[in-house]
Amino acid sequence: MYQTLKNLSPSQQVGALFVIVFGLLLLAGLVLFLRSMREFEDQQMAQRHRDEVDNLTQLLKTSWLLIFVFWVAWLSGDAARLVLFGLGSFFALREFLTLSPTRHSDHRSLVLAFFGVLPFQYWLVGTEHFNLFTVFIPVYVFVALPVASALANDPVHFLERNAKLQWGIMVCIYGMSHVPALMLLDFPRYDKKNAFLMLFLVLVVQTCMVTQHLVARRLIQLGKPSAAPRISQSFTWRAWWAGMAAGSLLGALLAGITPFVPGQAFALSFIACATGSLGHLVMKALKRDRGVPIWRDQGKGVTGAGGMLDRIDALCFAAPVFFHSIRWHFGI
Amino acid sequence: MKPIVLDWAATLMSYFLLGLIRILTGSQARWWGCPPKAEQRIYFANHQSHADLVMIWAALPKELRHSVRAVAARDYWTRTPFKHWLTSAVFNVIYVSRDRSAEEDPLEPLIEAMKAGDSLILFPEGTRGFADEPQAFKAGLYNLALKFPEVELVPAWINNVQRLMPKGEVVPVPVLCSVTFGAPMRVLPGEDRHEFLQRARAAVLALRDV
Numbered sequence A: 001m002y003q004t005l006k007n008l009s010p011s012q013q014v015g016a017l018f019v020i021v022f023g024l025l026l027l028a029g030l031v032l033f034l035r036s037m038r039e040f041e042d043q044q045m046a047q048r049h050r051d052e053v054d055n056l057t058q059l060l061k062t063s064w065l066l067i068f069v070f071w072v073a074w075l076s077g078d079a080a081r082l083v084l085f086g087l088g089s090f091f092a093l094r095e096f097l098t099l100s101p102t103r104h105s106d107h108r109s110l111v112l113a114f115f116g117v118l119p120f121q122y123w124l125v126g127t128e129h130f131n132l133f134t135v136f137i138p139v140y141v142f143v144a145l146p147v148a149s150a151l152a153n154d155p156v157h158f159l160e161r162n163a164k165l166q167w168g169i170m171v172c173i174y175g176m177s178h179v180p181a182l183m184l185l186d187f188p189r190y191d192k193k194n195a196f197l198m199l200f201l202v203l204v205v206q207t208c209m210v211t212q213h214l215v216a217r218r219l220i221q222l223g224k225p226s227a228a229p230r231i232s233q234s235f236t237w238r239a240w241w242a243g244m245a246a247g248s249l250l251g252a253l254l255a256g257i258t259p260f261v262p263g264q265a266f267a268l269s270f271i272a273c274a275t276g277s278l279g280h281l282v283m284k285a286l287k288r289d290r291g292v293p294i295w296r297d298q299g300k301g302v303t304g305a306g307g308m309l310d311r312i313d314a315l316c317f318a319a320p321v322f323f324h325s326i327r328w329h330f331g332i
Numbered sequence B: 001m002k003p004i005v006l007d008w009a010a011t012l013m014s015y016f017l018l019g020l021i022r023i024l025t026g027s028q029a030r031w032w033g034c035p036p037k038a039e040q041r042i043y044f045a046n047h048q049s050h051a052d053l054v055m056i057w058a059a060l061p062k063e064l065r066h067s068v069r070a071v072a073a074r075d076y077w078t079r080t081p082f083k084h085w086l087t088s089a090v091f092n093v094i095y096v097s098r099d100r101s102a103e104e105d106p107l108e109p110l111i112e113a114m115k116a117g118d119s120l121i122l123f124p125e126g127t128r129g130f131a132d133e134p135q136a137f138k139a140g141l142y143n144l145a146l147k148f149p150e151v152e153l154v155p156a157w158i159n160n161v162q163r164l165m166p167k168g169e170v171v172p173v174p175v176l177c178s179v180t181f182g183a184p185m186r187v188l189p190g191e192d193r194h195e196f197l198q199r200a201r202a203a204v205l206a207l208r209d210v
Helices: A002-007 A010-036 A043-075 A078-098 A104-126 A130-151 A158-184 A194-221 A237-257 A262-290 A308-330 B002-025 B051-059 B081-090 B108-115 B140-147 B193-209
Strands: B028-031 B041-045 B068-073 B094-096 B119-122 B152-159 B178-181
Touching (some): A010 A043, A010 A194, A043 A078, A043 A194, A043 A308, A078 A158, A078 A308, A104 A130, A104 A158, A158 A308, A194 A237, A194 A262, A194 A308, A237 A262, A262 A308, B002 B051, B002 B081, B041 B051, B041 B140, B041 B193, B051 B068, B051 B152, B094 B108, B108 B119, B108 B140, B178 B193
Parallel strands (some): B028 B178, B041 B119, B041 B152, B068 B094, B068 B119
Antiparallel strands (some): B152 B178
16 A cells, blocks of 8 residues: 555656545545434433534535645646635735724725735745845845835834734734745755645644644633633643644654655744644634634624634644744754 | 727626626635615615725626616716716716705706615725725615615625725725625614614624524
């Protein structure tokens, strides 16, 4: 089995991997469907069971969405891939800024962020301007946007407004753009199988988040208190460690599809999972600050594209740290 | 030949604008107080941006878009050939004159359209506002409601559009917006103009927080 897989060409290997992952998702969906059929005598038990199934369905949908996007990203060429991730950044930033009050005088800075910074950052990825790509937002945009705001001649809440915009850009554009940037890392003797690396990052981080979520739910049922109850009802260190263990172990197991040896894969997954899951916690804190349960207009909308940021925030935090750890460790 | 080309261009333009408004705002329609229905109605909403018209238009189901016509100021929207074409061919709006010097009743074109069975989208403030809360409503809504007592008046709150494209800006910024439609209302027996307009404005404003 392993030998046959090894003898396939790189693109066949990637394809096989997607087949396996889609198969697993289908299987999970089937199990969930069967579990949803279960009947209870007790009304309360039935309700709790329904809630749990709903919750898991949501989680499964997120996983489907992520994997599907990455499948499309792999199928399409470099340019299409960048457009896809660019759109992801666009929708995430749109959600972020909807819930951060801006004023009329921010209009020019917002236009600059959406239609200047965002395309330019992805253009830098596409043209492999690595050095500029890593400093463009933290250095140049950091200076340029407040200047645009200052010229709008409105001092009310100036620091807050600019800080929010900078934050949004950092998470939604800078963080997200590091995922397609993984495609451009040039490993010796890896013959351009970088799509694996992207998939590796997503699988590892998503596994960590799912495990953490499931364990946290179980712990809540057992009555364990959260470590930061005013930020997140479900965050406990035990659940966090469980997620970290699951993610990192999966990373080590998947070392075969990466240019890393298992030890390196374990360490890098650990780093990615830690930043991803803690970044998710940070985004939860931001949501509590705005008084909303999810990133979506008013939190009551039933239709439309909402809640995008909830799904990708962990990835947005994990990707830059993962990317730069690799570059630093391997010197590429 | 030319009219056909212009027709095609209008259809293309409407799809382009619908796509654009969805990408920029998500254009959520929340039918909170009533379901969308193909009966004659007057929708009235707050007005803060040119995008309001496109927003409320995109929020309506496709089947209703032909028969629901917005009301626009003639002096502003016929100033250039492009604006004129956009409002007449794409949105099929009804023009009203804002200057009072005109001899004829300014509501005349609206009454005609209503008699033909069309529904209306009104912005009773008369012009785009800067403030968070809508300005006082103008009397046109009341007069129309008296003329057509059987027509439902549906209040709507367009949320966030002032952030999409504030008055005076030309480039829109992406932000999630929604249109909330409230419960239909009518003029109560014996209700005078001032009272009714206050109530209508309150009904629009109340939708902000549902």
